[in-house]
Amino acid sequence: MDEQTRWIRLDGAVNVRDLGGLAAADGLTTRFGRVLRSDNLQDLTATDVRRLVGDLNLRHVVDLRSDPEVRLEGRGPLTREPAVSIHHLSLFAEGGVFTDVAADSIDADKVLPWQSRQDSGPESERSVGHYLGYLQDRPDSIVAALRVIGRSDGATLLHCAAGKDRTGVVCALALETVGVSREAIVADYAQTGERIERLLVRLRASPTYAADLDSRPADSHMPHAYIMEKFLSTVDERFGGVPDWLALHGWTGTDTGALRARLLS
Incomplete structure:
Protein backbone atom coordinates (compact mmCIF):
# COMPACT_ATOMS: atom_id res chain seq x y z
CA MET A 1 0.00 0.00 0.00
CA ASP A 2 1.21 3.49 -0.85
CA GLU A 3 0.42 5.61 2.22
CA GLN A 4 0.63 8.77 0.13
CA THR A 5 -2.26 7.73 -2.11
CA THR A 29 -6.17 11.51 11.74
CA THR A 30 -7.81 8.28 10.65
CA ARG A 31 -5.81 5.12 11.27
CA PHE A 32 -4.50 2.91 8.51
CA GLY A 33 -5.58 -0.71 8.53
CA ARG A 34 -9.04 -0.13 10.00
CA VAL A 35 -11.35 0.51 7.01
CA LEU A 36 -10.81 -0.44 3.39
CA ARG A 37 -13.14 0.38 0.49
CA SER A 38 -13.35 -1.52 -2.78
CA ASP A 39 -15.19 -2.49 -5.91
CA ASN A 40 -16.65 -6.02 -6.05
CA LEU A 41 -14.57 -8.94 -4.82
CA GLN A 42 -15.60 -12.03 -6.77
CA ASP A 43 -12.49 -11.91 -8.99
CA LEU A 44 -9.93 -11.84 -6.18
CA THR A 45 -7.00 -14.17 -6.74
CA ALA A 46 -5.49 -16.46 -4.13
CA THR A 47 -2.66 -13.95 -3.79
CA ASP A 48 -5.17 -11.14 -3.22
CA VAL A 49 -6.89 -13.14 -0.49
CA ARG A 50 -3.59 -13.84 1.26
CA ARG A 51 -2.71 -10.15 1.06
CA LEU A 52 -6.01 -9.02 2.52
CA VAL A 53 -6.41 -11.66 5.22
CA GLY A 54 -2.78 -12.17 6.13
CA ASP A 55 -0.98 -8.89 5.51
CA LEU A 56 -3.87 -6.45 6.06
CA ASN A 57 -5.65 -8.39 8.83
CA LEU A 58 -9.03 -8.32 7.08
CA ARG A 59 -11.70 -9.73 9.39
CA HIS A 60 -15.02 -8.25 8.19
CA VAL A 61 -16.52 -7.61 4.75
CA VAL A 62 -19.58 -5.40 4.37
CA GLY A 74 -21.25 -14.32 -6.84
CA ARG A 75 -20.07 -13.73 -3.30
CA GLY A 76 -16.36 -14.20 -3.98
CA PRO A 77 -13.54 -16.24 -2.46
CA LEU A 78 -13.45 -14.40 0.86
CA THR A 79 -16.61 -16.30 1.84
CA ARG A 80 -14.42 -19.39 2.12
CA GLU A 81 -12.05 -17.77 4.61
CA PRO A 82 -12.90 -18.81 8.18
CA ALA A 83 -11.20 -15.71 9.59
CA VAL A 84 -13.50 -13.37 7.64
CA SER A 85 -17.12 -12.57 8.51
CA ILE A 86 -19.37 -11.46 5.64
CA HIS A 87 -22.15 -8.94 6.35
CA HIS A 88 -24.59 -8.56 3.45
CA LEU A 89 -26.26 -5.19 3.98
CA SER A 90 -28.01 -4.08 0.81
CA LEU A 91 -28.84 -0.39 0.46
CA PHE A 92 -31.95 -1.14 -1.58
CA ALA A 93 -35.41 -2.14 -0.41
CA GLU A 94 -35.15 -5.85 -1.21
CA GLY A 95 -38.01 -8.08 -2.31
CA GLY A 96 -39.82 -5.46 -4.36
CA VAL A 97 -40.54 -5.26 -8.05
CA PHE A 98 -37.08 -3.95 -8.87
CA THR A 99 -35.06 -6.47 -6.86
CA ASP A 100 -37.00 -9.74 -6.70
CA VAL A 101 -35.53 -11.64 -9.65
CA ALA A 102 -34.48 -15.20 -10.27
CA ALA A 103 -30.78 -15.92 -10.10
CA ASP A 104 -30.70 -17.14 -13.70
CA SER A 105 -32.60 -14.18 -15.14
CA ILE A 106 -30.79 -11.01 -16.19
CA ASP A 107 -33.25 -8.13 -16.47
CA ALA A 108 -31.47 -4.80 -16.21
CA ASP A 109 -34.54 -2.99 -14.94
CA LYS A 110 -34.77 -5.41 -12.01
CA VAL A 111 -31.14 -6.29 -11.40
CA LEU A 112 -30.18 -2.65 -11.03
CA PRO A 113 -32.62 -1.12 -8.55
CA TRP A 114 -31.25 2.41 -8.99
CA GLN A 115 -32.73 2.47 -12.48
CA SER A 116 -36.18 2.79 -10.93
CA ARG A 117 -35.36 6.23 -9.57
CA GLN A 118 -36.05 9.51 -11.32
CA ASP A 119 -33.52 10.23 -14.08
CA SER A 120 -34.65 13.74 -14.96
CA GLY A 121 -32.58 16.79 -14.05
CA PRO A 122 -28.83 17.40 -13.94
CA GLU A 123 -26.48 14.58 -13.04
CA SER A 124 -25.67 16.03 -9.62
CA GLU A 125 -29.35 16.03 -8.68
CA ARG A 126 -29.85 12.45 -9.90
CA SER A 127 -26.86 11.17 -7.94
CA VAL A 128 -27.85 13.02 -4.79
CA GLY A 129 -31.35 11.60 -5.20
CA HIS A 130 -29.90 8.08 -5.36
CA TYR A 131 -27.78 8.70 -2.27
CA LEU A 132 -30.68 10.09 -0.27
CA GLY A 133 -32.62 7.03 -1.37
CA TYR A 134 -30.14 4.82 0.48
CA LEU A 135 -30.90 6.75 3.66
CA GLN A 136 -34.62 6.44 3.08
CA ASP A 137 -34.70 2.79 2.02
CA ARG A 138 -32.11 1.16 4.26
CA PRO A 139 -31.14 3.10 7.37
CA ASP A 140 -30.91 -0.28 9.09
CA SER A 141 -28.15 -1.41 6.74
CA ILE A 142 -26.23 1.84 7.14
CA VAL A 143 -26.34 1.72 10.94
CA ALA A 144 -25.37 -1.95 10.91
CA ALA A 145 -22.43 -1.27 8.59
CA LEU A 146 -21.08 1.49 10.82
CA ARG A 147 -21.44 -0.77 13.85
CA VAL A 148 -19.43 -3.49 12.12
CA ILE A 149 -16.61 -0.99 11.67
CA GLY A 150 -16.78 0.19 15.26
CA ARG A 151 -16.78 -3.32 16.71
CA SER A 152 -14.33 -4.98 14.35
CA ASP A 153 -11.38 -6.92 15.70
CA GLY A 154 -9.39 -6.24 12.53
CA ALA A 155 -9.78 -4.43 9.24
CA THR A 156 -13.25 -3.99 7.73
CA LEU A 157 -13.71 -3.79 3.95
CA LEU A 158 -16.81 -2.14 2.48
CA HIS A 159 -17.73 -2.71 -1.14
CA CYS A 160 -20.53 -2.63 -3.69
CA ALA A 161 -20.12 -3.09 -7.46
CA ALA A 162 -17.91 -0.13 -8.32
CA GLY A 163 -16.96 0.95 -4.80
CA LYS A 164 -18.12 4.42 -5.78
CA ASP A 165 -21.73 5.28 -4.88
CA ARG A 166 -23.06 2.95 -2.18
CA THR A 167 -19.61 2.42 -0.74
CA GLY A 168 -18.86 6.12 -1.09
CA VAL A 169 -21.95 7.11 0.88
CA VAL A 170 -21.37 4.71 3.78
CA CYS A 171 -17.70 5.68 3.99
CA ALA A 172 -18.65 9.36 3.97
CA LEU A 173 -21.16 8.83 6.77
CA ALA A 174 -18.58 6.97 8.86
CA LEU A 175 -15.97 9.68 8.35
CA GLU A 176 -18.43 12.48 9.05
CA THR A 177 -19.50 10.75 12.27
CA VAL A 178 -15.97 10.71 13.68
CA GLY A 179 -15.21 14.31 12.70
CA VAL A 180 -13.12 13.94 9.55
CA SER A 181 -13.04 17.24 7.69
CA ARG A 182 -15.63 17.74 4.98
CA GLU A 183 -12.83 18.55 2.55
CA ALA A 184 -11.11 15.20 3.22
CA ILE A 185 -14.39 13.27 2.91
CA VAL A 186 -15.17 14.84 -0.45
CA ALA A 187 -11.62 14.29 -1.69
CA ASP A 188 -11.77 10.61 -0.76
CA TYR A 189 -15.06 10.21 -2.63
CA ALA A 190 -13.65 11.90 -5.72
CA GLN A 191 -10.47 9.81 -5.63
CA THR A 192 -12.27 6.92 -7.33
CA GLY A 193 -12.10 9.07 -10.45
CA GLU A 194 -8.42 8.18 -10.71
CA ARG A 195 -9.43 4.59 -11.46
CA ILE A 196 -12.67 5.16 -13.32
CA GLU A 197 -11.50 3.96 -16.74
CA ARG A 198 -10.13 0.68 -15.40
CA LEU A 199 -13.20 0.31 -13.23
CA LEU A 200 -15.62 0.72 -16.12
CA VAL A 201 -13.69 -1.78 -18.23
CA ARG A 202 -14.02 -4.29 -15.41
CA LEU A 203 -17.75 -3.71 -14.89
CA ARG A 204 -18.54 -3.76 -18.61
CA ALA A 205 -17.14 -7.29 -18.75
CA SER A 206 -20.18 -8.38 -16.70
CA PRO A 207 -23.62 -8.63 -18.36
CA THR A 208 -25.13 -7.56 -15.04
CA TYR A 209 -23.76 -4.04 -15.42
CA ALA A 210 -22.71 -3.56 -19.06
CA ALA A 211 -26.02 -2.39 -20.54
CA ASP A 212 -26.65 0.12 -17.77
CA LEU A 213 -23.16 1.59 -18.05
CA ASP A 214 -23.38 1.92 -21.82
CA SER A 215 -26.79 3.58 -21.65
CA ARG A 216 -25.51 6.65 -19.82
CA PRO A 217 -23.06 9.44 -20.78
CA ALA A 218 -19.44 8.81 -19.83
CA ASP A 219 -19.32 11.81 -17.50
CA SER A 220 -22.23 10.47 -15.47
CA HIS A 221 -19.96 7.76 -14.05
CA MET A 222 -17.47 10.21 -12.57
CA PRO A 223 -17.57 10.78 -8.79
CA HIS A 224 -17.45 14.57 -8.99
CA ALA A 225 -16.67 16.34 -5.74
CA TYR A 226 -19.76 18.56 -6.01
CA ILE A 227 -22.01 15.48 -5.82
CA MET A 228 -20.77 14.47 -2.37
CA GLU A 229 -20.71 18.11 -1.25
CA LYS A 230 -24.37 18.47 -2.25
CA PHE A 231 -25.35 15.18 -0.62
CA LEU A 232 -23.78 16.05 2.74
CA SER A 233 -25.14 19.60 2.69
CA THR A 234 -28.60 18.19 1.99
CA VAL A 235 -28.29 15.86 4.98
CA ASP A 236 -27.31 18.92 7.03
CA GLU A 237 -30.32 20.88 5.81
CA GLY A 253 -23.28 7.94 21.81
CA THR A 254 -21.70 4.60 22.66
CA ASP A 255 -21.70 3.72 18.96
CA THR A 256 -19.98 7.00 18.12
CA GLY A 257 -17.39 6.43 20.84
CA ALA A 258 -16.61 2.95 19.52
CA LEU A 259 -16.29 4.22 15.95
CA ARG A 260 -14.01 7.05 17.00
CA ALA A 261 -11.83 4.70 19.05
CA ARG A 262 -11.42 2.39 16.06
CA LEU A 263 -10.78 5.04 13.43
CA LEU A 264 -8.92 7.93 15.04
CA SER A 265 -5.46 8.43 16.43
Whole structure:
Protein backbone atom coordinates (compact mmCIF):
# COMPACT_ATOMS: atom_id res chain seq x y z
CA MET A 1 0.00 0.00 0.00
CA ASP A 2 1.21 3.49 -0.85
CA GLU A 3 0.42 5.61 2.22
CA GLN A 4 0.63 8.77 0.13
CA THR A 5 -2.26 7.73 -2.11
CA ARG A 6 -3.76 4.98 0.10
CA TRP A 7 -4.26 2.71 -2.91
CA ILE A 8 -3.96 -1.04 -2.39
CA ARG A 9 -2.83 -3.06 -5.39
CA LEU A 10 -4.78 -6.26 -6.05
CA ASP A 11 -5.06 -8.38 -9.18
CA GLY A 12 -8.81 -8.97 -8.93
CA ALA A 13 -10.09 -5.49 -8.01
CA VAL A 14 -9.10 -2.02 -9.17
CA ASN A 15 -10.70 0.50 -6.79
CA VAL A 16 -9.25 -0.56 -3.44
CA ARG A 17 -7.91 1.88 -0.89
CA ASP A 18 -7.43 2.44 2.83
CA LEU A 19 -9.31 5.17 4.67
CA GLY A 20 -6.29 5.95 6.81
CA GLY A 21 -4.44 9.26 6.92
CA LEU A 22 -7.45 11.58 6.66
CA ALA A 23 -7.48 14.75 8.74
CA ALA A 24 -10.06 15.01 11.53
CA ALA A 25 -10.84 17.52 14.28
CA ASP A 26 -8.44 18.27 17.15
CA GLY A 27 -5.40 17.33 15.11
CA LEU A 28 -6.40 13.67 14.85
CA THR A 29 -6.17 11.51 11.74
CA THR A 30 -7.81 8.28 10.65
CA ARG A 31 -5.81 5.12 11.27
CA PHE A 32 -4.50 2.91 8.51
CA GLY A 33 -5.58 -0.71 8.53
CA ARG A 34 -9.04 -0.13 10.00
CA VAL A 35 -11.35 0.51 7.01
CA LEU A 36 -10.81 -0.44 3.39
CA ARG A 37 -13.14 0.38 0.49
CA SER A 38 -13.35 -1.52 -2.78
CA ASP A 39 -15.19 -2.49 -5.91
CA ASN A 40 -16.65 -6.02 -6.05
CA LEU A 41 -14.57 -8.94 -4.82
CA GLN A 42 -15.60 -12.03 -6.77
CA ASP A 43 -12.49 -11.91 -8.99
CA LEU A 44 -9.93 -11.84 -6.18
CA THR A 45 -7.00 -14.17 -6.74
CA ALA A 46 -5.49 -16.46 -4.13
CA THR A 47 -2.66 -13.95 -3.79
CA ASP A 48 -5.17 -11.14 -3.22
CA VAL A 49 -6.89 -13.14 -0.49
CA ARG A 50 -3.59 -13.84 1.26
CA ARG A 51 -2.71 -10.15 1.06
CA LEU A 52 -6.01 -9.02 2.52
CA VAL A 53 -6.41 -11.66 5.22
CA GLY A 54 -2.78 -12.17 6.13
CA ASP A 55 -0.98 -8.89 5.51
CA LEU A 56 -3.87 -6.45 6.06
CA ASN A 57 -5.65 -8.39 8.83
CA LEU A 58 -9.03 -8.32 7.08
CA ARG A 59 -11.70 -9.73 9.39
CA HIS A 60 -15.02 -8.25 8.19
CA VAL A 61 -16.52 -7.61 4.75
CA VAL A 62 -19.58 -5.40 4.37
CA ASP A 63 -21.24 -6.23 1.04
CA LEU A 64 -23.60 -3.41 0.04
CA ARG A 65 -24.85 -5.00 -3.17
CA SER A 66 -28.47 -6.02 -3.72
CA ASP A 67 -29.59 -9.65 -3.39
CA PRO A 68 -29.87 -10.08 -7.18
CA GLU A 69 -26.36 -8.72 -7.69
CA VAL A 70 -24.97 -11.18 -5.20
CA ARG A 71 -26.79 -14.09 -6.86
CA LEU A 72 -25.74 -13.09 -10.36
CA GLU A 73 -22.17 -11.98 -9.69
CA GLY A 74 -21.25 -14.32 -6.84
CA ARG A 75 -20.07 -13.73 -3.30
CA GLY A 76 -16.36 -14.20 -3.98
CA PRO A 77 -13.54 -16.24 -2.46
CA LEU A 78 -13.45 -14.40 0.86
CA THR A 79 -16.61 -16.30 1.84
CA ARG A 80 -14.42 -19.39 2.12
CA GLU A 81 -12.05 -17.77 4.61
CA PRO A 82 -12.90 -18.81 8.18
CA ALA A 83 -11.20 -15.71 9.59
CA VAL A 84 -13.50 -13.37 7.64
CA SER A 85 -17.12 -12.57 8.51
CA ILE A 86 -19.37 -11.46 5.64
CA HIS A 87 -22.15 -8.94 6.35
CA HIS A 88 -24.59 -8.56 3.45
CA LEU A 89 -26.26 -5.19 3.98
CA SER A 90 -28.01 -4.08 0.81
CA LEU A 91 -28.84 -0.39 0.46
CA PHE A 92 -31.95 -1.14 -1.58
CA ALA A 93 -35.41 -2.14 -0.41
CA GLU A 94 -35.15 -5.85 -1.21
CA GLY A 95 -38.01 -8.08 -2.31
CA GLY A 96 -39.82 -5.46 -4.36
CA VAL A 97 -40.54 -5.26 -8.05
CA PHE A 98 -37.08 -3.95 -8.87
CA THR A 99 -35.06 -6.47 -6.86
CA ASP A 100 -37.00 -9.74 -6.70
CA VAL A 101 -35.53 -11.64 -9.65
CA ALA A 102 -34.48 -15.20 -10.27
CA ALA A 103 -30.78 -15.92 -10.10
CA ASP A 104 -30.70 -17.14 -13.70
CA SER A 105 -32.60 -14.18 -15.14
CA ILE A 106 -30.79 -11.01 -16.19
CA ASP A 107 -33.25 -8.13 -16.47
CA ALA A 108 -31.47 -4.80 -16.21
CA ASP A 109 -34.54 -2.99 -14.94
CA LYS A 110 -34.77 -5.41 -12.01
CA VAL A 111 -31.14 -6.29 -11.40
CA LEU A 112 -30.18 -2.65 -11.03
CA PRO A 113 -32.62 -1.12 -8.55
CA TRP A 114 -31.25 2.41 -8.99
CA GLN A 115 -32.73 2.47 -12.48
CA SER A 116 -36.18 2.79 -10.93
CA ARG A 117 -35.36 6.23 -9.57
CA GLN A 118 -36.05 9.51 -11.32
CA ASP A 119 -33.52 10.23 -14.08
CA SER A 120 -34.65 13.74 -14.96
CA GLY A 121 -32.58 16.79 -14.05
CA PRO A 122 -28.83 17.40 -13.94
CA GLU A 123 -26.48 14.58 -13.04
CA SER A 124 -25.67 16.03 -9.62
CA GLU A 125 -29.35 16.03 -8.68
CA ARG A 126 -29.85 12.45 -9.90
CA SER A 127 -26.86 11.17 -7.94
CA VAL A 128 -27.85 13.02 -4.79
CA GLY A 129 -31.35 11.60 -5.20
CA HIS A 130 -29.90 8.08 -5.36
CA TYR A 131 -27.78 8.70 -2.27
CA LEU A 132 -30.68 10.09 -0.27
CA GLY A 133 -32.62 7.03 -1.37
CA TYR A 134 -30.14 4.82 0.48
CA LEU A 135 -30.90 6.75 3.66
CA GLN A 136 -34.62 6.44 3.08
CA ASP A 137 -34.70 2.79 2.02
CA ARG A 138 -32.11 1.16 4.26
CA PRO A 139 -31.14 3.10 7.37
CA ASP A 140 -30.91 -0.28 9.09
CA SER A 141 -28.15 -1.41 6.74
CA ILE A 142 -26.23 1.84 7.14
CA VAL A 143 -26.34 1.72 10.94
CA ALA A 144 -25.37 -1.95 10.91
CA ALA A 145 -22.43 -1.27 8.59
CA LEU A 146 -21.08 1.49 10.82
CA ARG A 147 -21.44 -0.77 13.85
CA VAL A 148 -19.43 -3.49 12.12
CA ILE A 149 -16.61 -0.99 11.67
CA GLY A 150 -16.78 0.19 15.26
CA ARG A 151 -16.78 -3.32 16.71
CA SER A 152 -14.33 -4.98 14.35
CA ASP A 153 -11.38 -6.92 15.70
CA GLY A 154 -9.39 -6.24 12.53
CA ALA A 155 -9.78 -4.43 9.24
CA THR A 156 -13.25 -3.99 7.73
CA LEU A 157 -13.71 -3.79 3.95
CA LEU A 158 -16.81 -2.14 2.48
CA HIS A 159 -17.73 -2.71 -1.14
CA CYS A 160 -20.53 -2.63 -3.69
CA ALA A 161 -20.12 -3.09 -7.46
CA ALA A 162 -17.91 -0.13 -8.32
CA GLY A 163 -16.96 0.95 -4.80
CA LYS A 164 -18.12 4.42 -5.78
CA ASP A 165 -21.73 5.28 -4.88
CA ARG A 166 -23.06 2.95 -2.18
CA THR A 167 -19.61 2.42 -0.74
CA GLY A 168 -18.86 6.12 -1.09
CA VAL A 169 -21.95 7.11 0.88
CA VAL A 170 -21.37 4.71 3.78
CA CYS A 171 -17.70 5.68 3.99
CA ALA A 172 -18.65 9.36 3.97
CA LEU A 173 -21.16 8.83 6.77
CA ALA A 174 -18.58 6.97 8.86
CA LEU A 175 -15.97 9.68 8.35
CA GLU A 176 -18.43 12.48 9.05
CA THR A 177 -19.50 10.75 12.27
CA VAL A 178 -15.97 10.71 13.68
CA GLY A 179 -15.21 14.31 12.70
CA VAL A 180 -13.12 13.94 9.55
CA SER A 181 -13.04 17.24 7.69
CA ARG A 182 -15.63 17.74 4.98
CA GLU A 183 -12.83 18.55 2.55
CA ALA A 184 -11.11 15.20 3.22
CA ILE A 185 -14.39 13.27 2.91
CA VAL A 186 -15.17 14.84 -0.45
CA ALA A 187 -11.62 14.29 -1.69
CA ASP A 188 -11.77 10.61 -0.76
CA TYR A 189 -15.06 10.21 -2.63
CA ALA A 190 -13.65 11.90 -5.72
CA GLN A 191 -10.47 9.81 -5.63
CA THR A 192 -12.27 6.92 -7.33
CA GLY A 193 -12.10 9.07 -10.45
CA GLU A 194 -8.42 8.18 -10.71
CA ARG A 195 -9.43 4.59 -11.46
CA ILE A 196 -12.67 5.16 -13.32
CA GLU A 197 -11.50 3.96 -16.74
CA ARG A 198 -10.13 0.68 -15.40
CA LEU A 199 -13.20 0.31 -13.23
CA LEU A 200 -15.62 0.72 -16.12
CA VAL A 201 -13.69 -1.78 -18.23
CA ARG A 202 -14.02 -4.29 -15.41
CA LEU A 203 -17.75 -3.71 -14.89
CA ARG A 204 -18.54 -3.76 -18.61
CA ALA A 205 -17.14 -7.29 -18.75
CA SER A 206 -20.18 -8.38 -16.70
CA PRO A 207 -23.62 -8.63 -18.36
CA THR A 208 -25.13 -7.56 -15.04
CA TYR A 209 -23.76 -4.04 -15.42
CA ALA A 210 -22.71 -3.56 -19.06
CA ALA A 211 -26.02 -2.39 -20.54
CA ASP A 212 -26.65 0.12 -17.77
CA LEU A 213 -23.16 1.59 -18.05
CA ASP A 214 -23.38 1.92 -21.82
CA SER A 215 -26.79 3.58 -21.65
CA ARG A 216 -25.51 6.65 -19.82
CA PRO A 217 -23.06 9.44 -20.78
CA ALA A 218 -19.44 8.81 -19.83
CA ASP A 219 -19.32 11.81 -17.50
CA SER A 220 -22.23 10.47 -15.47
CA HIS A 221 -19.96 7.76 -14.05
CA MET A 222 -17.47 10.21 -12.57
CA PRO A 223 -17.57 10.78 -8.79
CA HIS A 224 -17.45 14.57 -8.99
CA ALA A 225 -16.67 16.34 -5.74
CA TYR A 226 -19.76 18.56 -6.01
CA ILE A 227 -22.01 15.48 -5.82
CA MET A 228 -20.77 14.47 -2.37
CA GLU A 229 -20.71 18.11 -1.25
CA LYS A 230 -24.37 18.47 -2.25
CA PHE A 231 -25.35 15.18 -0.62
CA LEU A 232 -23.78 16.05 2.74
CA SER A 233 -25.14 19.60 2.69
CA THR A 234 -28.60 18.19 1.99
CA VAL A 235 -28.29 15.86 4.98
CA ASP A 236 -27.31 18.92 7.03
CA GLU A 237 -30.32 20.88 5.81
CA ARG A 238 -32.92 18.13 6.15
CA PHE A 239 -31.74 16.29 9.27
CA GLY A 240 -29.36 18.61 11.09
CA GLY A 241 -26.33 16.60 10.04
CA VAL A 242 -25.18 12.99 9.86
CA PRO A 243 -25.07 12.42 13.67
CA ASP A 244 -28.66 13.61 14.02
CA TRP A 245 -29.81 11.42 11.13
CA LEU A 246 -28.10 8.40 12.69
CA ALA A 247 -29.68 9.14 16.07
CA LEU A 248 -33.10 8.97 14.42
CA HIS A 249 -32.32 5.36 13.53
CA GLY A 250 -31.01 4.01 16.81
CA TRP A 251 -27.39 5.13 16.71
CA THR A 252 -26.09 6.01 20.18
CA GLY A 253 -23.28 7.94 21.81
CA THR A 254 -21.70 4.60 22.66
CA ASP A 255 -21.70 3.72 18.96
CA THR A 256 -19.98 7.00 18.12
CA GLY A 257 -17.39 6.43 20.84
CA ALA A 258 -16.61 2.95 19.52
CA LEU A 259 -16.29 4.22 15.95
CA ARG A 260 -14.01 7.05 17.00
CA ALA A 261 -11.83 4.70 19.05
CA ARG A 262 -11.42 2.39 16.06
CA LEU A 263 -10.78 5.04 13.43
CA LEU A 264 -8.92 7.93 15.04
CA SER A 265 -5.46 8.43 16.43
